Amino acid sequence: MVFITNSHQARTEVTDTIKNITLNDKVIKSIDANNSENLFSNYLRALHAEKNSDVLSAAKFYTESLAIDNTNPKLLQSSFTNLYATGQIIAAAKIAQHAESLNFNLNMGVEPALAIAAKDSDWEAVLALSEIAMIEGSSQYIGFLFRAWAMYNLNQKSSAIIFFEMLSKLLDDQGFEDSNFVNLFIAQLFILEKDQSQALTYLSKILLEESSDPELIITTAETYAFAGRVKTAQLIVQKLPENYKQSNLNSWLEERAKVEMSKIHLDYFFAQSIINLTLYTLTEETFSSLQHRAQLSLFLSHSLGFSLPSANLVMLQLSKKKNNFKNSNFYFDSIPEEDPRFQTGMMLYLSQLRQLDKTDIAIDLLQTYLSKNTNNLMLEEMLADFFRIDEQCDKAIKKYENVSKLKSNSGDVFRKLGICYEQTDQTQKAETAFGRALELNPNDSGALNYLGYWWADEGRNLKEAMELITKAVKLYPENGYYADSLGWVYFKIGNTKKAVTWLERAVQLAPDDAVIHDHLGDVYWHLGRLLEARYKWQFAYQMYTDKMKRREVSEKIKFGLKKEAN
Structure with missing residues (x-):
């Protein structure tokens, strides 16, 4: 007690x-x-x-x-x-x-008070609180950021620029390779002042590569658009990864160019800069603060009446990482469809739907989106994946075939096409597709294992099946499913000793897979280890969810295997 x-x-x-x-x-x-x-x-x-x-x-x-x-x-x-x-x-x-x-x-204790004071436009309070933040390690960068924006809101633009430049120097002194992103915040000040020339001068100091943070690319392009340089903005977004490249990206930038700056845009730049500063300075040590800063940005956006997709995307990513589907759904719904972050957010959301076996929701979402956003190969392939997972292989095949015509060098597409052909009993087409997948990528372990196991399970091309599966196992020796396939092909050629060795290893590597226990039970039975066989089949019976599989295993538990089963 x-x-x-x-x-x-x-x-x-x-x-x-x-x-x-x-x-x-x-x-x-x-x-x-x-x-x-x-x-x-x-x-x-x-x-x-x-x-x-x-x-x-x-x-x-x-x-x-x-x-x-x-x-x-x-x-x-x-x-x-x-x-x-x-x-x-x-x-x-x-x-x-x-x-x-x-x-x-x-730790970070002053930050909520800073946000509340900023929400209330109490900029004198922000100045006082930012002094505290600027000398506290965890809030130091935020302190400089809030102080700069407070100065601007108090009509001290020159002082605001000085504090942004001090922030940049601080980042340089602390070892950040590229602090030029701070020029983005200064450029936004000049956008608010409608001084496009000065804004462009500061924007030109930001060097972007395809490896740059996607959020920095989007925000820089958006700021160029606000400055009236739409073509430059459209060139910049070409550096984004494929999952950001929506068909309406150019039109989104064109709409940004038409916007008249107002107080709401000042608030928008300010709130956005909080999450952006955190993203651009993110390290393993500061990752734990990412959710807090995203919430700080969202507090300001909700209080001041505007949407902040950048922070919602961060929260969606963190919610997915924590397997919090309710929050993922909320933050995904908070990203406007026309925003360039929407497609990436949708893919994160779809990934979580897949983990939760909510394939029907995923299919509906993708079909609706693709009906309005055509010629998106990446999402067409993703829709085909969901059809395949949902055992709608006929629909998946049509999608994969269309994608394969335009992605003729993608081994992944041909492997998945081969799987669907096999599952719809189109043997020749399946083998041709697997052959093409392995031609494009000889080390595609998924194709090696699937084709090898398929042949072994049907008792044909056993020599070739052995070669394929052995290669897959060498590529990934800790993969329990590949070890199972190797054990199964040894069983099919009559080498039960090696079959047991590999299947027992497979059980250790993937103990929750019903098929592996089922296979090991079969081999034990052929070795006369009848109690162990029934024990493994009982395991498999408890794990299977498919009624037919459970019925088959139940028969084996009751009556064993017929002699000709091998």
């Missing part, structure tokens, strides 16, 4: 002890049953939520912990961090203010 006293030292020791406890649901339920309101249980539930990437629940439980002990620096920091990460900026600011009254400096 842990007793909570009024001693600050004792409380700290308690929380240190809690950090070392292994979390599980039984512990959580036990604690809740005893006392759901004590510090120990709330803190433990918060840690459990953090472990499961549930920052919203973590913020709630940390805040409940603070209701019991609002002087513990660890609780204050954890509560603040989670509130900030979930976009509860005002609540986070209150926690930081309370910590400051106790002489505790929280």
Whole structure:
């Protein structure tokens, strides 16, 4: 039993002890049953939520912990961090203010207050708060950024430029290879002043390559468009990766060129610069702050009444990484279809739909989008992939065939086409497609394994099947599915000793695959290891979801294999 006293030292020791406890649901339920309101249980539930990437629940439980002990620096920091990460900026600011009254400096503690002051156009407060941020390591860059924008809003443009230039020098001094992106922010000041000549001077200092951050390419092109240089902007976006190249990209830039600058664009540039600064200076050490800065940008955009697709895309990426489909759906819906980030956002969203087996939603989304955005080979191929996954191979074949005509050097397309031909019993076409895939990429392990296993399973071309699968295994020796294929082809040629060796290895590498257990059961049966065979078949039966497969394995469990099964 842990007793909570009024001693600050004792409380700290308690929380240190809690950090070392292994979390599980039984512990959580036990604690809740005893006392759901004590510090120990709330803190433990918060840690459990953090472990499961549930920052919203973590913020709630940390805040409940603070209701019991609002002087513990660890609780204050954890509560603040989670509130900030979930976009509860005002609540986070209150926690930081309370910590400051106790002489505790929280990591990033000044940032929510900066955003609130900026939202309220209290630029004098922003100046005061930015002084604090500029001397705190984690908020230093943000401090310079807010100070520069505050200066501009106080009609001190020259001072704003000076602070942007100081930020650039600071980045140089701290080892960033290219701090020229800061010129983008200065150019935007001149765009607001309708001084296109000066804006273009600063924009020309930004050197872009195909390897440049896509967000920097988009924002630079957008700023050129705002300056009236649409053709330059259209050339710049050609440097974007393929997944950003929407058919309406040029028209989006043309529309940006027609925009009259107003107060809303000042707010837009400001909020956008927060997430952009974080993206352009991102390192392994600062990655954890990305969600907080995206939320800071979104707080300003929501409060001031405009959309901020760049921050929504970041939040979509982070939500996908955490497998939070509800948030992914929200942030994807927040990116306008005409925005150049939409297609990339859609692909992230589709990827998550695939992970969740929501292929019907993915197919509907792609078909709707492609009906309005034609001649997009990448998305046509993706739609074919979803048809194939959804066992609609006839539809997939039509798409793959169209794509293969224009991507005749893509081995991936021919491999997937071969799979669909095989699954629709078009043997000759399937073998031709696999042959083309391997001609284009002799080391395509997927094609090597699929073709080899197909032949082995049908008991034909066993020598060639052995060569193909052996090559796949050499390329990826830790792949359990390839090890299974090799074991199966050994079984088919009658080498049961090697078959067992490879299938047992396959089970170790991919223990959750029903087919591998099923195969190993077959081989055990042929070796007279009947109990082990039924044990493996029972495993397979429990893992299979297909009713026919379960019926087949059930028959083997009851009656074994006929002698001619090999």
